[in-house]
Amino acid sequence: MRSLAEAQPPIALGALDGRYRAAVAALVDHLSEAALNRQRVNVEVEWLIHLTSQGAVPGVRPLTEAEQHQLRAVVEDFDLDDVAELAEIERETVHDVKAVEYYLKRRLTAVVGADDAKGLAELIHFACTSEDINNLSYALMVQGATQQVWLPRATALVEAIATMARDLKDVPLLAHTHGQPATPTTMGKELAVLAHRLGRQVRRIERAEYLGKINGATGTYGAHTAAVPSTDWVAISRSFVESLGLTWNPLTTQIESHDWQAELYADIARFNRILHNLCTDVWTYISMGYFAQVRGQGTVGSSTMPHKVNPIRFENAEANLEVSNALLDVLASTLVQSRLQRDLTDSSMQRNIGTAFGHSLLAIDNAGRGLAGLDAVPEAMAADLDANWEVLGEPIQSAMRALGAQGVPGMEQPYERLKELTRGRRINQADLQEFVRGLGLPEEVQARFLELTPASYVGLAPQLVAYLEQPTAQP
Structure with missing residues (x-):
């Protein structure tokens, strides 16, 4: 039997990249390995621009607007050829972030020229650990x-x-x-x-x-301050992180x-x-x-x-x-x-x-x-309601409790009386109405419960829906 592992293009191992690809494809631009490398390129580019524009390393000229635009275009135009190129570099470096550094140094020469690139290239990944x-x-x-x-x-x-x-x-x-x-x-x-x-x-x-x-290899700005002690590296770090739209830690x-x-x-x-x-x-x-x-x-x-x-x-x-x-x-x-x-x-x-x-x-x-x-x-819901008149035991005994508390005679042991009527057996409308008539309720209360049905005993449920808030997604 021929191995499916040899098929080209490769067959997906997991369901998300196979059967369900269409439903989750939008995440590829954000959470795939290629998206990770593109974002690494983005961070390295922005770090270089930030260092030069903030004068973090004295004597290094800032990049022109045109040069910044060209470098950012490397991120915008990042495609499958770039993914392949990075993979080729990584096979040599056996280190994914170092591969990104070398990849960008190649691009920098085309942007600023060979002479300037010799110096500026050393600010790519300057004082950074991979985790930065x-x-x-x-x-x-x-x-x-x-x-x-x-x-x-x-x-x-x-x-x-x-x-x-x-x-x-x-x-x-x-x-x-x-x-x-x-x-x-x-x-x-x-x-x-x-x-x-x-x-x-x-x-x-x-x-x-x-x-x-x-902030470097152990979060101390050690390399930063050793290399350029005159720079406020904490301020540079904070402004850079916040410039990316993130919260600085x-x-x-x-x-x-x-x-x-x-x-x-x-x-x-x-x-x-x-x-x-x-x-x-x-x-x-x-x-x-x-x-x-x-x-x-x-x-x-x-x-x-x-x-x-x-x-x-x-x-x-x-x-x-x-x-x-x-x-x-x-x-x-x-x-x-x-x-x-x-x-x-x-x-x-x-x-x-x-x-x-x-x-x-x-x-x-x-x-x-x-x-x-x-x-x-609704008809199916109504049928189940009509088959369960015993659920009206709750409002009746609750009304009797309230009446008893108000001093109305004959309202003793309401829970127990409703329990005897309803527990363990089904009752119908006639059974309940007969029971209600024998309770000695005040006339207006009796009339209210004779009209009550399981379908009408919903309390404030319809009004409570108005408390729903509509969430609004961020753009």
């Missing part, structure tokens, strides 16, 4: 992936759920606590709870900080501590877990007949049972959320640990960030498509 470049690159990558890809998709999903909540705010629903019939609510209010929870996480993620540092070892990453991944994982809750709830509502799935033309529900339309979007989302959270959890717990001033566990770990985001993004896509294919079935 990598931590900034990852911060920019994760920031871009979060703000430009993940947040807009997550926000659109929350808005879709919120819209469903508003549309269904008046549709009565028999609640189930512990799997048992419970106080009625509305489908809209229950969806609003989930939209509100998800929206809170979106807003937390919108406020995330992305930290960075550029003043105290680090060789590595930026990655605490911000752990915080962000915990928030995304929490969003994932709430979304998983939504998927299992909606799956259950589908199984109860409260939602009908709108079959897309040509789709097959089951390979053997023609009547079936399986809730595969929600099941797919559940699985991908679990994979994403497993990765996010291990990233968050591992990245905040480092032996003494540096070890390389973070280097290997961070290469899985794209996979963690990818499975979350895929789940968001599937959940959204699943929700878009649903039609509410």
Whole structure:
């Protein structure tokens, strides 16, 4: 049998780069290996421009605007040929960041000329350890992936759920606590709870900080001050990090501590877990007949049972959320640990960030498509409500308690009397109304409960949907 490993172009090993590529392709521009190298080139270019424009090294001329533009064009025009060239250099250096330095030195000659390049080239990667470049690159990558890809998709999903909540705010629903019939609510209010929870996480993620540092091999500016002691390297470091749109971290070892990453991944994982809750709830509502799935033309529900339309979007989302959270959890717990001033566990770990985001993004896509294919079935919800009149025991005994507290006679032991009527058996409208008439309630209270039905006993559920906030993704 011929090995598939020899196929060209190469066959994807993982599902994200194979079966599900279309749903997650937007992340490639931010969290792929090629995106990492492009961002490294960007950071090195900006560091060179910053050093020369700030006069950090006396006697070195600043780059002209045209030269700065040409260097930044190296980043803008970074393509597959550049990826291949970097890979070729890395085969010689056996060091990915050093390969970027050599790659840029080649480009610098074309920008400033051979004579100037001899001196300026030594300011590429000046006083930097690899982690100075990598931590900034990852911060920019994760920031871009979060703000430009993940947040807009997550926000659109929350808005879709919120819209469903508003549309269904008046549709009565028999609640189930512990799997048992419970106080009625509305489908809209229950969806609003989930939209509100998800929206809170979106807003937390919108406020995330992305930290960075550029302070040398052990975070002391040792090489900087030894080489050029007259320069305020702390100020240069801070202004550079902030010029990239990041938050400056003043105290680090060789590595930026990655605490911000752990915080962000915990928030995304929490969003994932709430979304998983939504998927299992909606799956259950589908199984109860409260939602009908709108079959897309040509789709097959089951390979053997023609009547079936399986809730595969929600099941797919559940699985991908679990994979994403497993990765996010291990990233968050591992990245905040480092032996003494540096070890390389973070280097290997961070290469899985794209996979963690990818499975979350895929789940968001599937959940959204699943929700878009649903039609509410109010008749099914109404039938379950009508079969469970015993849920009205709660409001009746609550009213009796209030009346008893007000001194109305004959209202003793309301809970126990309703328990005897309702526990362990089904009652119908006639049973309940007969019971109500025998309680000795004040006339207006009795009239109110004779008109009450499980479908009308929803409290303030429809009004509560108005408390939903609409999250707004950052551009």
